[in-house]
Amino acid sequence: MxxxxxxxxxxETRLTGGHRACAGCAAPIIVRQILMASDKxxxxxxxxxCLEVTxxxxxxTAWNVNFIHNAFENAAATISGVEAAFNSLKRQGKLEGDxxxxxxxxxxxxxxxxxxxxxxxxxxxxxxxxxxxxxxAYMNTGIQRSSATPHGANTSTTPAGKESTGKKEYRKxxxxxxxxHNIPYVAQASVSNHRDLIAxxxxxxxxxxxxxxxxxxxxxxxWAYDPEITVPLAQQMVDSCFWPLFEVVDGEWKLTYKPKNxxxxxxxxxxxxxFKHLFRSDEGKxxxxxxxxxxxxxxxxxxxxxxxx
Amino acid sequence: xxxxxALTGNxxxxxxxxxxxxxxxxxxxxxxxxxxxxxxxxxVADGKVDxxxxxxxxxxxxxxxxxxxxxxxxxxxxxxSSQGMAYMWEVLYIAASMRLPIVMPLVNxxxxxxxxxxxDHSDAYGARDSGWIQLWAENAQEAYDNLIQAVRIAEHSEVxxxxxxxxxxxxxxxxxxxxxxxxxxxxxxxxxxxKPVYHLLNEKEPIxxxxxxxxxxxxxxxxxxxxxxxxxxDVIREISKxxxxxxxxxxxxxxxxxxxxxxxxxxxxxxxxxxxxxxxDQLREQGVKAGLVKIRVxxxxxxxxxxxxxxxTKAVAVMDRAESFADFGGPLFRDVRAxxxxxxxxxxxxxxxxxxxxxDVTLDTITQVYADLQRLxxxxxxxxxxxxxxxx
Numbered sequence: 171m172x173x174x175x176x177x178x179x180x181x182e183t184r185l186t187g188g189h190r191a192c193a194g195c196a197a198p199i200i201v202r203q204i205l206m207a208s209d210k211x212x213x214x215x216x217x218x219x220c221l222e223v224t225x226x227x228x229x230x231t232a233w234n235v236n237f238i239h240n241a242f243e244n245a246a247a248t249i250s251g252v253e254a255a256f257n258s259l260k261r262q263g264k265l266e267g268d269x270x271x272x273x274x275x276x277x278x279x280x281x282x283x284x285x286x287x288x289x290x291x292x293x294x295x296x297x298x299x300x301x302x303x304x305x306x307a308y309m310n311t312g313i314q315r316s317s318a319t320p321h322g323a324n325t326s327t328t329p330a331g332k333e334s335t336g337k338k339e340y341r342k343x344x345x346x347x348x349x350x351h352n353i354p355y356v357a358q359a360s361v362s363n364h365r366d367l368i369a370x371x372x373x374x375x376x377x378x379x380x381x382x383x384x385x386x387x388x389x390x391x392x393w394a395y396d397p398e399i400t401v402p403l404a405q406q407m408v409d410s411c412f413w414p415l416f417e418v419v420d421g422e423w424k425l426t427y428k429p430k431n432x433x434x435x436x437x438x439x440x441x442x443x444x445f446k447h448l449f450r451s452d453e454g455k456x457x458x459x460x461x462x463x464x465x466x467x468x469x470x471x472x473x474x475x476x477x478x479x
Numbered sequence: 480x481x482x483x484x485a486l487t488g489n490x491x492x493x494x495x496x497x498x499x500x501x502x503x504x505x506x507x508x509x510x511x512x513x514x515x516x517x518x519x520x521x522x523v524a525d526g527k528v529d530x531x532x533x534x535x536x537x538x539x540x541x542x543x544x545x546x547x548x549x550x551x552x553x554x555x556x557x558x559x560s561s562q563g564m565a566y567m568w569e570v571l572y573i574a575a576s577m578r579l580p581i582v583m584p585l586v587n588x589x590x591x592x593x594x595x596x597x598x599d600h601s602d603a604y605g606a607r608d609s610g611w612i613q614l615w616a617e618n619a620q621e622a623y624d625n626l627i628q629a630v631r632i633a634e635h636s637e638v639x640x641x642x643x644x645x646x647x648x649x650x651x652x653x654x655x656x657x658x659x660x661x662x663x664x665x666x667x668x669x670x671x672x673x674k675p676v677y678h679l680l681n682e683k684e685p686i687x688x689x690x691x692x693x694x695x696x697x698x699x700x701x702x703x704x705x706x707x708x709x710x711x712x713d714v715i716r717e718i719s720k721x722x723x724x725x726x727x728x729x730x731x732x733x734x735x736x737x738x739x740x741x742x743x744x745x746x747x748x749x750x751x752x753x754x755x756x757x758x759x760d761q762l763r764e765q766g767v768k769a770g771l772v773k774i775r776v777x778x779x780x781x782x783x784x785x786x787x788x789x790x791x792t793k794a795v796a797v798m799d800r801a802e803s804f805a806d807f808g809g810p811l812f813r814d815v816r817a818x819x820x821x822x823x824x825x826x827x828x829x830x831x832x833x834x835x836x837x838x839d840v841t842l843d844t845i846t847q848v849y850a851d852l853q854r855l856x857x858x859x860x861x862x863x864x865x866x867x868x869x870x871x
Contacts, residue, residue, distance in 0.1 A: 211682035215547070226690035236679040238550050239689035240573055244543035247535065251505055251547025251555070252679055258502040258531035259553055265680060287543065290536030 173368045178206050182234065189232035191224040194390035194397025196361040196404065197303045198225070201274060203364055204301055204383070207371035208270045211235065215249035215272070217279030218242035220310045220389075221303065243283040246291035246300055249273040253296045270375050271298040276387075277318035278308040281344050292351045292380040299374045299381040302344065305389035313392040313444075317342040320412075321464060322457040323444045325392075330447035335457045340464050348382040349418040355379075357417035357426075360386040362404035366415055366426055373417070386413045394443020406438040411469040416476060423475040432469075435462050481659045481726070488651035491619040491658060492558070492584045492644075493518035495626040497528055498666040499582075502553035505533035505544035509563040510596045511648040512586040516558065538563035542570040549579040550688050552678030554630070556581065560648060561588035564602040568609070574641045575610025576704060577688055580633030580673070581641040583611075584626060587749065587800075588648040589836045597837020598648040600748060601801035603777075604810055610704050612642040612711055613777040615748045620658040622646040624728055625775075627661075630670045631718045638711045640704070645777075647750040649837065661726060669725060708779050715776055732781035734773040735788050737763065741770025743852035744789060744826075746815050747798040748774050751833070751840050758845040769849050774811070782818040789819060792826040794852040798867075800834045808832070808864055827855055833867035844868055 184205040191198050197220060205212060213236045216222040222239045225232040240248040249271050259265035273291075275284050280302040288300055307325050308314040314327040321340045324330040328337040349356045354377050359367040367385065374381040388404050390397040407413045408427065412435055415427035436458055439445040448454035473479045486494065493515045496504070506516045523532045533548075535541045541557045548555035559567065564585060574581050590601040603613060614629060616622040622644065629642040646652055661669075677686050692700060712732060719730035736756050738744060745755050752773040762769040772788050774781070789795055797816070799809020807813060808830025819825045831848060834840045844867060855861045 213551070213679050223691045226687050228690040228692045228696050231687035231690060233687050234685060236682070236685045237687045238547065238679060240543055240546055241570060244540060244570065247505075247540035247543035248547040248550075250533065250535075250540075251503065251544030251549075252551040253547075254503045254505065254531040254533045254544065255548040255551035255553035255555065256680055258529065258548075259551075259680065261531075262502070262529050264502075267680075267682060269680065269682070286536060287540050290540055293536070294533065 173365045173372070178368065181206055184212065184233070184235045185225065186232045186234060189225040190227060191220065192391055192397070194400045195220070196305070196387040196389070196400050197221050200301070200303050200361050200367070200385050200387055203368050204272070204371040205235070207368050208375045210268050210270045212270045212272055213238070213249070213252050214274065215240070215245045215252065217245040217275035217284055219276040219279050221274055221276065223310060242279055244287045245273040245275045245279060245284060246288040249298050250291040250294065250296040253298050271296070273298060273300045275300070275302055276309065277302060277304040277306060278316045281317045281342050289351065292348065292353050292382065296380055297378050299383060301383045301385060303385050303387035305387045305392060307389070307392050309389045309392040318344065321461045322448050324447055325444065335453050336447065343468070345384045352421060353380040353382065354420055355381040355417070358384045358413065358415055360404045360408045360413055360415060361388065362401050362408055363415055363427060370417060370426070392444065395441050399441065403438055403441060406433060409433055410435050410438060410465065412465050414469060414472055416472065425472070425476045425478060435465055480662050482662070483657060484660055485655055485657050486619055487653055487655050488619040488622050488646050489514040489586070489653065490518065491623040492626055492646065494660055495623045496556065497522045498663050499554070499556070499627065499630055499670060500528045500667070501530050501556045503531045503533065503545070503548035503555040504557060505535050505541045505548065505555070506557045507535050507538050507541045507559070507563060509538070509560045511588055511652045512558050512560040512563070512584070514652070515584060515586070538566040539570065542567035542574065545581050546570060546574050546577065546579060549581050550577060550678065551680050552673070552675040554673045556583060558584040558586070560586045561590055561602045564606060565590055568605060571606050571609040571611060573689065576700065578639040578704070578707070579641060580639055582626065582629045582633050582644065583641065584622070584644045584646060586646050586648045586652045595836040598650050599800045599835045599837065603643065603645050604801045604803065606643065607778065607810060610640065610708065611778065612640055612708070613645060614642060615645045615775055615777055616651065617750060617752045617773060619651055619654070619656050620728070622651060623658060623660065624722065624726070624730065627666055627670065628718050628722050628730070632711065632715055634673050635714045635718070638707055638714050640707055640711060645749065650750045659726070659728070665725065712776070712779050712781070730775060732776045732784050733788065734775060736771040736773065738770040738772065738788050740768055742768040742793045743795070743849060743856060744770040744772055744792050745796050745798060745845070745848060746772045746774065746785070746811065748777060748811065749800065751798060751800070751845070754840055754842060755845050758842055758849060762846070762849055767849065767853065777811070780814050785815055785818040786822050789826055790822045790824065794827045794829070794855045796829050796831055796848045796852055798831045798833055802832050802835065806864070829855065829861060829863050829865065831865045831867045838868065
């Protein structure tokens with residue numbers, strides 16, 4: 171699907187400026203690009219989190235579309251209820267028109283507390299797109315670890331210290347878990363590769379049924395980096411194959427982006443305060459090596475799944 | 480035209496739901512409510528309703544999806560019991576604060592732990608402060624009548640609050656009784672169609688629901704909810720009257736049974752009220768001036784009616800089918816006692832925690848309470864706090 175930027179730039183903004191997200195926050199960029207890809211009216215649901223609190227401080231709202239926030243763990247269930255209402259009212263002739271239904275959640279609201287709600291909604295087959303903006307921690311509550319936090323990261327619940335090199339565990343591979351739901355469309359995208367992101371959103375909106383999109387969303391506060399490098403930083407993370415871009419269409423895995431050079435993860439780790447401690451000790455360097463080995467092993471697995479080797 | 484039928488409480492609730500024909504139901508099975516969901520699934524499978532039936536993976540999602548469906552402007556329902564209610568507790572508050580007119584049967588069952596599947600009222604009491612209107616039934620007939628009236632109460636423009644329709648687990652839900660059901664047209668005319676002012680499927684007038692509400696507005700919004708709850712009492716009375724004109728079956732905030740000259744009285748919720756009525760009839764034959772105040776509407780609380788009904792009595796026993804660990808009786812006891820505070824002369828008021836985990840409440844059990852009240856009137860010592868029929 172061709173992405174015509176000129177045409178897209180003329181569309182009405184569905185999430186307006188003036189919201190209270192941090193400078194350099196990737197989440198609103200991701201939301202705008204995804205909503206741009208829909209040609210229908212949309213109903214947006216959001217989990218509790220940065221996106222919700224920064225865009226809907228009563229009596230203000232940054233949303234130009236119908237929006238509902240219910241609680242932290244139930245964005246998928248809530249939007250599935252909206253979609254069910256639409257189906258019912260439409261079938262009974264009580265409503266005209268057509269809609270896209272989209273739920274947004276951060277990694278805490280998606281990988282962790284909202285996982286059951288998401289899995290249930292996807293299994294039931296609602297016509298909806300669930301988007302996770304993955305910034306790798308509970309940023310809204312003050313940078314606590316989630317199951318999406320990378321190995322070695324210093325968070326407020328996995329602090330680096332005399333006896334700690336940060337988070338011990340590795341990331342949950344949520345995108346793969348969602349692919350195992352055998353839904354028609356699952357993809358991984360990044361704020362850095364906007365054409366790829368919009369194309370994936372367009373494809374998702376063109377398919378009826380449950381869709382899942384996992385998007386890398388740098389957090390300048392939680393990752394501790396300079397806000398102007400949000401996009402190039404994400405690009406490096408994509409290029410290093412820490413966050414590969416791919417899609418799974420009806421069970422078929424396909425890489426959508428092949429990095430020309432594959433930099434070591436150190437290259438982007440050293441730009442982020444959350445990994446700073448790792449560069450100061452031998453134990454820390456060992457953690458970086460472990461994290462690199464994990465990224466490499468997952469990348470090899472992905473290449474195999476995508477028929478690239 | 481009405482039909483007399485033999486139905487269990489669950490069948491009566493399911494029948495009312497079929498007649499209400501909601502746009503969306505999102506539900507999850509739990510004993511003793513499960514039968515309602517199963518019966519309704521059959522209505523869907525046989526094309527008897529227009530409902531989109533969402534078979535969610537938990538009660539938390541049941542209420543969450545119901546909230547989404549109601550916010551989208553549809554008439555949406557769910558049903559649950561006990562642990563299911565506890566699991567949806569978080570979102571009950573959100574449904575109420577979003578002012579969504581959701582109607583939900585709650586088939587009352589004891590909360591774990593220890594795990595138990597039988598009747599008590601701990602589930603409903605747990606939702607007491609959630610902002611839901613609570614209706615209570617003595618039998619299947621009342622459960623059926625309450626559920627249909629609940630739709631009108633919830634959607635009334637002066638109210639727009641969710642309504643929980645309580646029915647004792649097993650005792651009513653699985654007990655067969657002869658009751659009257661109205662015909663479908665009568666019900667559909669009575670409930671009409673939902674006309675939401677705002678909803679998520681109006682693309683011309685987009686809205687934001689569930690925004691962050693901080694120190695500057697949260698309090699005002701809570702006051703608006705409290706005002707709506709206060710206004711709902713008149714709406715409940717008005718709709719009850721309309722229902723009586725239509726069906727001949729009379730309802731109010733509470734029911735007084737042989738209270739006009741009563742000296743001793745019981746106040747209770749649910750099926751126990753039926754047992755109490757039989758006990759009262761027997762005692763009256765022996766010349767004992769016994770009466771009953773059956774609470775139909777627990778939230779909002781009918782404080783004036785209670786004071787009026789009880790002010791002339793000498794002693795009152797308030798029955799709570801749940802422990803609240805206050806060491807000061809149950810929630811109903813404390814509410815009733817507080818309602819009597821402004822009366823010039825007050826009856827002595829004592830508390831009975833009873834029937835927990837489905838412990839049978841017999842005629843003898845209730846008669847024992849009236850005997851205690853008689854002793855209290857005579858000036859004998861009766862403890863203020865009692866656990867009725869419990870073994871040491």
